Structure formats: C-alpha cells, structure tokens
Amino acid sequence: MSMPRRTFLASLSATALALSVSACSSDEDGGSGGSGTTTIRFGYIADYNGASLLAIADDQGLWKKHGLSASYKTFVNGPIQIQALGSGDLDYGYIGPGAIWLPASGKAKIVAIDTLTYADRVIAKPGITSMAGLKGKKVGVPEGTSGEMILNLALREAGMTMDDIEKVAMDAPTVVSAFSAGQIDGAGINYPLIDTIKQKVPDLVELASAEDIGGSFPTAFVSGEKTDATARAKVVKVLQEANDWRAANPAASVKLTAKLLKVSEDKVEADASHVKTLTTAELVARTEDGTVAEWLDGMTEFFVSTGQLKKAPSADTFYTGDVYTKAAS
Template identity: 60%
Template sequence: MPRSTARRALVALPVAFALSLTLGACSGDASGDDATVRFGYIGDYNGASLLAIAEKQGLWKKAGLTAEVTTFNNGPVQIQALSAGDLDYGYIGPGAMWLPASGKSKVIAIDTLTYADRVIGQPGIKSMKDLKGKRVGVPEGTSGDMVLNIALAEAGMTTKDIDKVNMDPSTIVSAFSSGKIDGAGFFYPAIDTIKKKVPGLTEIADTKETGDSFPTAFVAGNKVPESKNSKVIKVLQQANDWRAQHPDETITLTARMLEVTEAQTKADASHVQTLSTEELADKTRSGEVDEWLKKLGDFFVRNKQLDKNPDPADYYTGDLYTKAYDK
C-alpha cells in the first residue's frame, strides 16, 4: 500500500489491547476533518477488497479524500472506536449488525452476502448434540456467535447446554488447534488456518444451509456528517463495480493488501456472494435489503441482543446509497 495510507495490523492482538492502540494512534472528533477518512476493516476478502481497490484506483483522491485504514479482528471493536470518535468508518459482518440496529452507528452501504460462518467440532464431533456439556469458543457479538445460536436453536438447544467461552478470534485458533476447546462458532478464512493443524475437524453447521441472506456492511459513526458519508458511499460504489468487473485482479490486490497468498484470498472469496451497485440500489429501493436487516433483527431480539427490532430506516441510510448511485 502507498505511504499515504496508514495500515496498522492489529488483527492478532487481544481486542482490548487492539482498541487501546487504535485510540492512541487516532485523534480528533470523527466529524472534524472532512478530507480524512479513518476506516477500520477486518483482514479478509469482505473487509479489505473494496479498500484495496479504492487505493489502487485512486478513488479516494478523485473524491478529494485521503484514507487511513486500520485492521481490527472483529466488528464490535470497530463500533466501539466509532462511538469514541476515533474512527469515521468501519466494516462489520452480519453477526455485529445488532450494534447499528441499537443505535451505535449507521449502515451506509451493504458490501456482500457472506456464508463463511460455521460451527466446527474436533474430529469425531458430528452434531450439535455431541457438543452438549462441552467447551465451545466464540467471539461474542460476531457472526461466529450468530451461527452458533442459530445452530443451537435448530437442534433444540440453548447456550445452557454447552460450556460457552468468549474468546477473541486469534485465541480460538490456538485453543482449537491445541484441543483446549471442543468446538467453536467461527468463520473463514480463520477456519482454514485451524484446518492446517486439525485437518480432521468437522463442520457441524453452516449459514448457507439456512437459506437466509447474511449481509456484510460498511458503517459510519453517528457524528460523521452526511456530506462526508455521501462521498465515501460513492467511492465504495465505484470500487464495488470495479470488483465485479475485475474479479481476478481484485484477488491479487486484496492478497497484496492482506499480505497473504492469492490462493488464500481466492478460497476466502469463495464463501462470498458479491452484488453490483445497481443490484444493491435496486434491492434497497424494493425493500429487499430492509427484509434482510429485519430478519437479522428478529434473530437478535430472540437472542436478547436487542429489546426490539427497529425499522431498518433508523440505521440504514438507504436514501443516501441510492442517491449516490443515481448521480
């Protein structure tokens, strides 16, 4: 990445320590500098690909913006940084969508539909029933937590039937690989890392099997002005359409940004459904995006992460998204 883009690799650090480093590295109110975009992301294809494209294609510069990007290991910690005014924008998976739904941030753009989440078990564990009474690691508030709760409900179980242990993603990788936990609510590409050490692990549950749509999204802090959001949305839309037209080049750019192999990035991208900006704008106008968010909201209410399911218009700036596309 060019020197103009600040990239701080926090992915392997514990969440609390990662956040403290980020807060020290970033300063100022999120609404103060209209030319600087402080953007958090997760180090995977979903979180990084559009940012890699925007930098390489000079889209930030064309919009009169300068991007500073920071890696995080999950969505919730980015929402904390947004709330503190230490980030302007971030990327979240579907499991963290309850945070903007609870008023902690605004969804400014849908990124992809992801089906990368799994409940995994040690070799020989073949069902949710086999996990009864066993230690199951999960990064709480993420899509790993989401798929675990979906799988438990489908098996007629609750978290009381397992020994649920809150862990950050890097700890889950080491704990599962060393046999300290029996299962995990987790996600690709990190599962591929575990497979190298535990090739016989089992995939017990899969979000794709539900038949539902699980949107990933870009979010903005509540104090970021609408004018700035409009510019950033336009950049994301331009990068999104370039991604659709140049899938192989996108793999190369993303792998380079994440400092992993193209084969790893390609495998990661295989769990993702991308949509053109036109499709996303049409689905926003038709209310289909709202339906995705409402269905997630219903899940979060059942899971007691939300007291009630809000109107998606309260936290998804769909009007801004469609206006940016129409310009």
Template identity: 60%
Template sequence: MNVTRRGFLALSAAGTVAAPALLSVSGRALAQSKPIRVGYIADYFGTSLTAIADDQGLWAKHGLEPELKVFTNGPIQIQALGAGSLDFGYVGPGALWLPASGKAKIVAMNALGLSDRVIAQAGIATMADLKGKKIGVPEGTSGDMLLRLALAKAGMQLSDVEVVKMDPSTVVSAFASRQVDGAGIWYPLVGVIKKTVPDLVEVAKSADFYPANSFPSAFVARNEVAEQDRETVMKYVAVLKEANDYRAADVPRSVEITAKFLGVPADPLITESQNGKFLTSAEFVAATRDGSVASWLKGLNDQFVSFGKLQNPLDPKDYYLGDLYSGG
C-alpha cells in the same frame, strides 16, 4: 463476519509484514479534495474495497482525500466514530448491533458472509451428536449466531450443549488439542484448524440458512457526518459502489490488490473470498428497494435480542441510509 474474527492473519500468515497502522493516499488527491478519516479491518472482507479504491484512484476521482486507519475490530471503530476521531468505518455482522442501537449509521452494505461453520471432532456427524458436548465459540460473533441457528434447526437449545466462551485464536488451539468437541467458528480459521485436525466434521454452515438468515458486513458513518454532511457521505458511497463493482467483476484480481495493500500473502485472503457472496451495486440497490436488506438487518436484530445485546433495536430504516444508497 465480525470484528474479533480477524485474528486470522496472525494465524495464517505468521511472520509476514503486518498492515501499517496508518496509511494515506499519496500523489493522487486533488487540492480541493475533502479530507476524511476511514477505518478498515485487515482482512479481505474488511479491506478489499478500501484497497481497490486506493489502487484504482477512486478517492481523488470522487473528490476525497482519505486518512486510512487499520483497526482490529468493528466496535473499536464505532467507539472512534463516537469520539469524533473517525468519519467512516467497516463492521462485520457481529458488530451491527451498534448501529441498531443508534451508535452509527450504515451507509452501504459490503458483502454476505458464508464462511461460518459449526465444526466437530471426528465421529460427531450431526448437531444432535453434540448434545452435552463442549463447544468453543467467540461470544457475540457470527460463529455464535450460526451455532444458535443450527441448534434451533435441530430442535435443541443452547442449554443442551456446554458452551465455552473463548476468543477466536483460543478456539483454534482448543479444538486442535481436542479440549473441545465442537466449535462455532469461520473460514479461514477453519482451514487453519484443518491443518492439524484434517478429519474434523462440518456439521453446519451459514449457507444452510441463507437467505432467511444472512450475515452481512457493512460500512458505517459517524452520526454527525451522516446528518450534517450528506455531500461527503454521497462521495464516499460513490467510491464504495465503484470499488464494489470492480470486486464483483474480478474477485481474484481484488484479492491480489488486497494482499498487496496489506503486505500479506494472498492464500488466506483467497480462502476468505471463496466464502462470501458479492453482489453488484445494482443488486444491493435492488435489495434495498425490495426490503431484502431490511430483512437481513431485522434478522440480525432478532439474534442480538436473543443474545441479550439489545432490548429494543431500532428499525433498519432508522440506521441504514438506504434512500441515499439507492438514490431515492
């Protein structure tokens, strides 16, 4: 899941109270706790572990006092990391080309997104049926990635369809008004579209390509913090691991906690939570040690190269601190 994809709260929960721009843990931090600045994105994937850590008092438990800042996307957080105004952040799969280009270090994986879809208007049943048709897609997102994978699987190229680049909210309105024949987009936005176009057809989904092609989201650290303050990084990772296992053990409860934290209705978060694969920390450790995480990241790198985002991406071992996460 990526960055620009997070406009869904405005679409799905119009009129609700927006997430505050700046939050901090109060009444929990110990005097000797280390102050850190942590970014998050206001949706389930981008907030749940931060919300759980806040709800369960995990920051103080692990000796941290966070200043929590909400962002609309991953690239802006990477910019903040580079400017020195943020220590840690969250990015979806569409923004992972930035760590792969040396802009930040991945300190932990978050979840595997299975929410992406290639959808089409009624009467279009397969990717082949989309040949020559207009397809709306937010460029460089996981929806774009899935579209390319689905075309290749069908023996087609991007030039076989008419790609119309647009932001996520425009995809929703364009598809609903039948200005496009198809779209590369994700849940919960697909659910929003279905309210207007209930007979839309899902011609491809991200689960069709798992695990060979995965869409992981991750937590990142400022390069200087990763290189010069491993103790703080380890504390942050410890918080993430504990929150991650809480979520994996009780996703419905984690949705409630996240909705309360964000001040939004739970329904769109429930939909989002149902379209992800949530591994335990032990499973992430195993996936790190057996090379699965590196494989996910290399798969994304290949796609970023094909997008023209990267020419020579770093090897995952150079930007994912897997040894730190797995304990050696």
C-alpha cells in the same frame, strides 16, 4: 454433516477497544491529506469482505478522485470497530452480519451493504459428529459476532440452546489458537480463519454452516452517528465505484486484496468463494424495493430472540439507504 436447508427467516421464527493489529494508508504521507482533502480513518477485518473494496479504492485512485484521503486500521471483529466509532477513534468501519445488532441499537449507521456472506461455521474436534455432541462441551466464540450468530442458529436447529454447552467467550485469534491446541471442543467461527485452524487440525468436523441454514447474511460498512454528511456521501460513492470494479474484475480483486493483506492469492481466492457480491445497481434496486430492509429485519428479529436487542427497530433508522441510492444516481 449438514442440516436441512431452509430460509433464514424460518430459522429465526422457531469488550474494551482493542488495539489494531496493523495499519496502512492510501497516502504516502500517512493519510494526512493535502489542501482541500478530507481525511478519513477506516477500519476493516482482514478478509476478502472487509478489505477488497479498500484495496481497490487505493489501486484505482478513488479516494483522491472524490477529494478524500484514507488511512486504514485492521481489527479482529466488528464490535470493537463500533466501539472505536463511538469513541471517535474511527470514522468508518466494516462489520459482518453478527454485529448488525450494534447499529440496530443506535451505536452506528450502516452506510452501504457490502456482500452476502456464507463463511460462518460451527466446527468441532474430530469424533464429534453432530450439534448434540457438543452438549456440555467447551465451545469458543467471539461474542457479538457472526460466530456467535451461527452458533445460536445451529443450536436452535438442533433443539438446543446456549445453556446446553459451555460457551467460552474469546476473540477470534484466541479461538484459532485454542481450537488448534485442543483447549476447546468446538467453535463458532468463519473462513478464512477455519483454513488456518485446518493447518493444525485437518480432520476437524463442520457441524453447521450459514449456507445450510439458508437465507441472506449481509456484511456492511458503517459510520459513526455524527459523521459529516458531505464526507459520508463521498465515501459511499467510493465504495460503490470500488464495488462495481470488484464485480467486473474478480480475479484482479483477489490479487489486490492479497497484496493489501500480505497473504497468498490462493488464500484470498478460497475466502472469496464463500461470498456473494452484488453490483451497485443491484444493491440500489434491492434498497428501493425493500429487499435490504427485509435482510436487516430478519437479522434484528433474530437478535431480539437472543436478547441482544430489546426490540427490532425499522431498518431505515440505522441504514442510510437514501444516501446510498442518491450517491448512485
């Protein structure tokens, strides 16, 4: 059942570091790089948003073109990548909208906006047909992620708060297994993980979605606070060129992403259907006219309301828009 569509800003007004589950490299030698080549360590989440530009960068030889070598590690969410950046175990990473509070709190820098995503949902076991039906029920959610974000927003739409449910904090893979086994009654989670759950619970109920709530939910690439400026500019350029290749070649992008993730093309195509991509020129224009700042301001205001941020910082304190626009020139 769907909620009335309204803007995201209107809606706003009313873990120790985990081991990666897989790793790969753009170099046959494991990403060590050759003479004069800067090696970077890049984290990602195994979905279309997180992996497609990395797959394209490899296929199109973009790292080598810009004097870089990249090794990749897969993570289950954005917050643990931020931790890895802070501990020096990672140079760059990918986060969904639910983790934007972390760079906003000074723990990383957003170096590029990736996509706008509408993949997040609140789901429930069969028989629960509204958010009110979750009152007093066990709801699994990966804390600090877009799953928690959509759960908060959906509860607010229904005139409820987290106090009305029994929130069970767990990582995303555990949400999948727990819901499939009937150990929790609902979850704040996203596609493509929901497709995996549907294999066991095909009649699950989608109670709320990011698309129903409306507004703009940006995903982003992040770096550590002290990343080398020269390397950062090169990385941003790689991401921009890969981004434009993705925009021009959507079907081929799905194929390359599926190859990197070692999953079916159908699965990646379904995942990509929840994503809005923008060209680099569009992202530059939206950076320069303040639209990206508005997206980020909307997110940080929300995180203030949830207590994840004490105050909403200016977007230019954690989004390096000047680096992004300069790289595109």
